[in-house]
Amino acid sequence: MIQEIKEKADANDIIGLVIPDIEYDETLVEAAGFLSENYNKILYISINKPYGKLTGKFKKNKINLNKFYFIDCITRTEKDVSSTENCFFASSPRALDEIQTSVLDALRKQEIDMALIDSPSSLLTYYEHADVLQFMHRLMTELIVSGCKGIFPFQKESAGSLKRGVEMFVDEVVFLE
Amino acid sequence: MPRIMIVDDDPEIIDLTREILGDEGYTVIGAESGEECLKKLKEEPVDLILMDFFMPGMDGRTVIEKIRETPDLKDAKIAFFTSATFRKRGMEIMKELNIVDYITKSFDMDDFISRIKKITGK
Numbered sequence: 001m002i003q004e005i006k007e008k009a010d011a012n013d014i015i016g017l018v019i020p021d022i023e024y025d026e027t028l029v030e031a032a033g034f035l036s037e038n039y040n041k042i043l044y045i046s047i048n049k050p051y052g053k054l055t056g057k058f059k060k061n062k063i064n065l066n067k068f069y070f071i072d073c074i075t076r077t078e079k080d081v082s083s084t085e086n087c088f089f090a091s092s093p094r095a096l097d098e099i100q101t102s103v104l105d106a107l108r109k110q111e112i113d114m115a116l117i118d119s120p121s122s123l124l125t126y127y128e129h130a131d132v133l134q135f136m137h138r139l140m141t142e143l144i145v146s147g148c149k150g151i152f153p154f155q156k157e158s159a160g161s162l163k164r165g166v167e168m169f170v171d172e173v174v175f176l177e
Numbered sequence: 178m179p180r181i182m183i184v185d186d187d188p189e190i191i192d193l194t195r196e197i198l199g200d201e202g203y204t205v206i207g208a209e210s211g212e213e214c215l216k217k218l219k220e221e222p223v224d225l226i227l228m229d230f231f232m233p234g235m236d237g238r239t240v241i242e243k244i245r246e247t248p249d250l251k252d253a254k255i256a257f258f259t260s261a262t263f264r265k266r267g268m269e270i271m272k273e274l275n276i277v278d279y280i281t282k283s284f285d286m287d288d289f290i291s292r293i294k295k296i297t298g299k
Contacts, residue, residue, distance in 0.1 A: 014264060130186075130233045137231075137261055165236045168267035 012171035017153040036067040043115040048122040050075045094126045107146040116151045133165045178202040179224035179297040184214040186232045211235030227258035
């Protein structure tokens with residue numbers, strides 16, 4: 001499974017991943033491990049998982065955290081926390097402009113060569129389909145302009161029509177079974 | 178002269194397109210959503226549909242898929258007319274959906290008119 005992601009990521013700039021819901025979180029941790037071994041610096045944009053929880057999982061799986069720069073969109077909705085050297089805490093998943101600016105900032109300052117957004121469909125809780133699609137499109141354009149590759153994962157059963165819309169902006173979609 | 182439907186949630190784009198193509202003699206019908214497009218297509222046939230991609234409710238791909246599922250409309254000429262940049266997979270999907278052209282909104286007016294004339298044959 002990870003070999004397939006590696007091959008497609010090497011061959012394309014932007015790929016979509018469709019992962020069965022039940023394996024989603026586990027697969028993304030595996031993918032993070034593979035990315036840490038194959039890319040210089042990875043931008044991990046987390047819409048719905050707190051930085052603390054993610055890094056805990058990464059450490060447990062012996063993934064090198066120094067290879068990541070995080071944008072955490074959820075922690076500050078629950079507690080006050082200041083950004084660190086390797087994590088920017090956005091105020092909320094609703095703050096699309098702030099998230100976009102932080103992505104641009106990271107791309108400019110962190111020598112990012114791979115980005116992963118976990119997970120685009122969770123933005124549908126806060127925004128209408130067309131707004132999320134436009135945000136994803138802007139994000140992909142920024143990655144391309146910065147010479148950075150991107151992975152956009154979707155849950156197979158629950159992501160709905162968003163993954164079909166985003167499919168238009170990617171080079172290839174990898175369906176993981 | 179051919180009848181062209183422009184599907185876009187921005188009424189200013191519809192008005193501008195109506196003005197440009199109207200001057201060339203085309204009849205332009207506007208629809209501000211996918212739902213309105215499907216409803217109007219059932220009432221009056223058109224020679225070409227210019228489809229936006231980013232729209233509230235149904236996006237352009239979904240609307241086109243619904244058009245292709247409708248027996249009377251499955252062969253309708255459709256071009257994307259959008260600010261979206263489609264990549265490799267998007268291009269494949271356009272081929273699968275038999276999209277005749279992909280015109281970006283930051284268009285050159287002469288090129289736009291010449292492409293519409295080429296598609297409609299008039």
